[in-house]
Amino acid sequence: PVTDGSRELHSLCAHLEFLLQFDLKEKRSFFGQRKDYWDFLCQGLARCRQEHEGIHFVTSLDKLKTPVGRGRAFLRYCLVHQQLAESLQLCLLDPESLCEWYYARSPFLSPKRRAEILGSLYELDCVTFHLAL
Numbered sequence: 001p002v003t004d005g006s007r008e009l010h011s012l013c014a015h016l017e018f019l020l021q022f023d024l025k026e027k028r029s030f031f032g033q034r035k036d037y038w039d040f041l042c043q044g045l046a047r048c049r050q051e052h053e054g055i056h057f058v059t060s061l062d063k064l065k066t067p068v069g070r071g072r073a074f075l076r077y078c079l080v081h082q083q084l085a086e087s088l089q090l091c092l093l094d095p096e097s098l099c100e101w102y103y104a105r106s107p108f109l110s111p112k113r114r115a116e117i118l119g120s121l122y123e124l125d126c127v128t129f130h131l132a133l
Contacts, residue, residue, distance in 0.1 A: 038071035044091025085121035
């Protein structure tokens with residue numbers, strides 16, 4: 001199993017975060033806080049009208065104060081529960097929402113790149129992750 005001490009885990013998470021932040025449009029909340037991929041994931045999963053346990057779990061953690069911290073915790077939760085590919089795929093279903101959140105260079109806006117990314121993430125479902133949540 002992959003644990004918190006694994007170099008590969010840190011590299012994987014850094015690459016995932018890079019993909020989710022690459023060419024992300026700058027958005028602000030009503031109070032001026034910068035939105036991040038966490039907000040994109042929340043909106044995407046809410047749009048699918050699915051109560052995602054990972055979103056519920058992350059929002060219950062009082063120690064997490066920033067969207068980036070919440071996003072990282074969500075990625076870890078999804079890896080442990082083998083839900084990363086499915087969760088991201090649900091967020092990537094709506095082309096209008098993707099254009100609202102990402103500029104044209106984002107790999108998520110390319111059907112071919114999106115399929116490659118999701119295919120790779122689905123392969124992670126057979127990897128066991130034992131991470132501190």
